[in-house]
Amino acid sequence: MDSREEIVRRWFGMWLGADCDGIEEIFSPDAVYIESWGPEYRGLDKIRHWFNEWNTRGRVVQWDIKQFFHCGGQTAAEWYFKDKMHDGRVETFDGVSLIRWTDGGKIGFLQEFGCNTSRYDPYARGGAPEFDGAAPRWF
Numbered sequence: 098m099d100s101r102e103e104i105v106r107r108w109f110g111m112w113l114g115a116d117c118d119g120i121e122e123i124f125s126p127d128a129v130y131i132e133s134w135g136p137e138y139r140g141l142d143k144i145r146h147w148f149n150e151w152n153t154r155g156r157v158v159q160w161d162i163k164q165f166f167h168c169g170g171q172t173a174a175e176w177y178f179k180d181k182m183h184d185g186r187v188e189t190f191d192g193v194s195l196i197r198w199t200d201g202g203k204i205g206f207l208q209e210f211g212c213n214t215s216r217y218d219p220y221a222r223g224g225a226p227e228f229d230g231a232a233p234r235w236f
Contacts, residue, residue, distance in 0.1 A: 112157040133211035155182035
């Protein structure tokens with residue numbers, strides 16, 4: 098399991114360094130990657146293109162892994178993510194990556210699930226919910 102965790106750490110590190118050199122050692126040629134808010138990239142070439150293009154618009158500044166779970170040919174990684182976009186936006190969220198591994202030890206499938214970090218109790222003042230009025234997050 099340590100080798101799988103190292104691969105995930107290497108992938109997150111590529112984002113932190115804005116350099117995907119060696120990405121073919123992480124993903125299978127026909128890998129599928131699904132972001133938490135909907136975009137889906139099919140194949141290593143598309144994943145590489147997305148990575149390079151995204152890094153022209155922003156920078157990942159923090160991607161901390163909290164814990165891993167392993168079950169057979171799958172891994173789940175829980176994490177905290179923060180980016181700074183070139184237009185000034187800062188985005189943060191908690192997330193989980195569900196990963197399926199190929200027989201060769203590469204990522205064949207990765208799907209992200211996101212959770213807003215701005216949390217509150219809508220029932221803090223009674224039985225009727227009071228929502229914060231903010232627009233729902235994109236995931």
